[in-house]
Amino acid sequence: MTRIVKATFLERSRRLSYWALIILALIAAVIGYPRIKGPIKVFVLEPNLFIQASNPSWVPVSVVLVLGLFLPIISYLFLKNTIGIDDQNHTNVLMASVSFSKIKYIGGKFLANCLLLFILWIVIILATIIMVILQFPGKFIDFYQFLTPFLTLLPGIFIISTLAIFTEIVPFLRGILGIILVSFFSLICYGVSIENYNSFFLKIINPSGSSYLFKMIQDTCVKTVGQPLKQTMLLSSGNFKETGKQTLFFLPIKFTQQDLLIFIIQLIICIVMLILAGFIFSPHKYSNKIRKNSIPINLVHDHHKLKTINSKSASSSLLKTSFALLWRPLSIYNKLALIILWLTAWLSSLAIKQLIILPLILLTELPLLSNLGSQITQFSFYQWLMTIPKAQNKQQFFEYVASLTFTLILFLPFMLKSSYTALLLVCFSIMICMLAQVLGLITKGNRMFIFLMVIFCFIYLNGITNLLPINKLNPSVCLVYLGVTLVLFLIKCSLKQLIK
Structure with missing residues (x-):
C-alpha cells in the first residue's frame, strides 16, 4: 500500500493540474477576504448593527465559508480520475495479469488523495x-481561534477522497452523471446548513463543514447583541449602507464529544464505501474496456469509392462528422432525456420553462458540450491534421458550428417567445460553445467547463435568473455574452499562434 500511495502522490503532484488547483484555491482564499466595498460583497453580517471586517477574526471565517462552497467540488473534479490515470498509463492491463489485493490498491489511492488535499x-x-498580517498589521488573534474554522474542512478531505474513488468505480457514476450528482449534493448540503446547522445527520454528510461555522456565527451574535442574525450575505451583489457601530469578534468553534462521534461515523462510512469499491473494482473490465473503445479504421481499397467520397461536399461531410463525434458518445439515457425535455419545453408555461426546463436542458447537454475542444485532442488523428494546411482550424470551426447548431435547436422552444429572447439565447449559445471549446483546448479535458456549468445551473435553479433573463428585456446581458465571446475568440487565436 505504501508504494501505491507514493507512486500516486508523486504522479499527481507533478501534474500541472495540481499546481493549478493550488493556485485556484489561493485565489478563492483571496476572494474570500470579507471586503465591504466592491461589486460583490463576500461576507456581510447585519450591516445595520456591526462594523464589517473590523478585526482579524473575520478573515478565517470568511475564507472558510467561501472555500466550503467551492473547494469540495474543485477537489472532487481534480481527484476524479484517480483510477483513470492507471488506464491512461496502461497499468490496468498489467494489473489484470497479476494477483494483488484490491482493498490495498483502493486504500493506497484513498490515502494519496487525502495527502494531496491535506497539503x-x-x-x-x-x-x-x-492575509491577516497584511490586512491587520500589529493585530493578532489566538492561533487556536484562527485554526478552528479550518478544522471544519478536514472531514471533507476524507469524504471527497472517498467519493472520488467510489463514483469512478461504480459504472453509472463514472461519467458526467457522477460529477453533477456530487456537485449538487455538496451545494445543497451547504445551502441547507445555513438554517439547519444543528442537524446531526447533515453534519455527517456535509463535506464543507459549514454547519459548524453557521452555528458559531449565530452563537457569537446572540452573545454579542442578544438576538440571532436576521441579515446574512455571502457573495452577494446587493447594495446596502454600513451604519453599524458595534464590533463583532468571532468566538472559537467549540468541538464536543458529539462532534468526535460524528467524525468517527464519517470515517466508518468512508471505510465501508472504500471496501465496497474494492469489491466492485476489476482491472479486467478496465482492460477490456480499452479494447472495446478502440476506434476501428476502415481502409478504402476501391479507388472508385475513394473518388466518389472526394467528390462530395467537403463542408457538409465535415459538419456531419463533427456532429457524429459529439453525439455518438452520449448514452441512450442522455439522448432520451434531451428529447423528452425538448418536447416538454414546447408544452410548458413560460415560468416552468425558465425556472426548471432551461437549466435542466443545459445540464443534460453538458456531456456533449464538455467534449468540445478536448475529445478530438485525445486521438493521434488530431496531431496528424497538423500536416495538412489549416486542417485543425477547419476541424475546430465545424465542431463549433455543429455544437452551436445543436444548442440552438434545443433552445428553439424558448426562442419563439419573442425576438429579444431569441437574440439573448443566440448570444448565450455563441458564448457557451466558445467557452467549452477554448477550455477544452487549453486544459485538454472537460472538468473546468463542467464545474462552471454546474455552478451556473445551480445558481439559476435557485432563482437567480438574471444570468439568463428570458422573460424580460435586458440588452446589457447580450452585450456581456458577446464581449466574453470576443475575449475567448482572441484567446483561441493566441493559442494557435503559440502552437505555430
Whole structure:
C-alpha cells in the first residue's frame, strides 16, 4: 500500500493540474477576504448593527465559508480520475495479469488523495495567515481561534477522497452523471446548513463543514447583541449602507464529544464505501474496456469509392462528422432525456420553462458540450491534421458550428417567445460553445467547463435568473455574452499562434 500511495502522490503532484488547483484555491482564499466595498460583497453580517471586517477574526471565517462552497467540488473534479490515470498509463492491463489485493490498491489511492488535499489545506492556512498580517498589521488573534474554522474542512478531505474513488468505480457514476450528482449534493448540503446547522445527520454528510461555522456565527451574535442574525450575505451583489457601530469578534468553534462521534461515523462510512469499491473494482473490465473503445479504421481499397467520397461536399461531410463525434458518445439515457425535455419545453408555461426546463436542458447537454475542444485532442488523428494546411482550424470551426447548431435547436422552444429572447439565447449559445471549446483546448479535458456549468445551473435553479433573463428585456446581458465571446475568440487565436 505504501508504494501505491507514493507512486500516486508523486504522479499527481507533478501534474500541472495540481499546481493549478493550488493556485485556484489561493485565489478563492483571496476572494474570500470579507471586503465591504466592491461589486460583490463576500461576507456581510447585519450591516445595520456591526462594523464589517473590523478585526482579524473575520478573515478565517470568511475564507472558510467561501472555500466550503467551492473547494469540495474543485477537489472532487481534480481527484476524479484517480483510477483513470492507471488506464491512461496502461497499468490496468498489467494489473489484470497479476494477483494483488484490491482493498490495498483502493486504500493506497484513498490515502494519496487525502495527502494531496491535506497539503492544499496547509497552503490555504498559510496564505490566510499572510492575509491577516497584511490586512491587520500589529493585530493578532489566538492561533487556536484562527485554526478552528479550518478544522471544519478536514472531514471533507476524507469524504471527497472517498467519493472520488467510489463514483469512478461504480459504472453509472463514472461519467458526467457522477460529477453533477456530487456537485449538487455538496451545494445543497451547504445551502441547507445555513438554517439547519444543528442537524446531526447533515453534519455527517456535509463535506464543507459549514454547519459548524453557521452555528458559531449565530452563537457569537446572540452573545454579542442578544438576538440571532436576521441579515446574512455571502457573495452577494446587493447594495446596502454600513451604519453599524458595534464590533463583532468571532468566538472559537467549540468541538464536543458529539462532534468526535460524528467524525468517527464519517470515517466508518468512508471505510465501508472504500471496501465496497474494492469489491466492485476489476482491472479486467478496465482492460477490456480499452479494447472495446478502440476506434476501428476502415481502409478504402476501391479507388472508385475513394473518388466518389472526394467528390462530395467537403463542408457538409465535415459538419456531419463533427456532429457524429459529439453525439455518438452520449448514452441512450442522455439522448432520451434531451428529447423528452425538448418536447416538454414546447408544452410548458413560460415560468416552468425558465425556472426548471432551461437549466435542466443545459445540464443534460453538458456531456456533449464538455467534449468540445478536448475529445478530438485525445486521438493521434488530431496531431496528424497538423500536416495538412489549416486542417485543425477547419476541424475546430465545424465542431463549433455543429455544437452551436445543436444548442440552438434545443433552445428553439424558448426562442419563439419573442425576438429579444431569441437574440439573448443566440448570444448565450455563441458564448457557451466558445467557452467549452477554448477550455477544452487549453486544459485538454472537460472538468473546468463542467464545474462552471454546474455552478451556473445551480445558481439559476435557485432563482437567480438574471444570468439568463428570458422573460424580460435586458440588452446589457447580450452585450456581456458577446464581449466574453470576443475575449475567448482572441484567446483561441493566441493559442494557435503559440502552437505555430
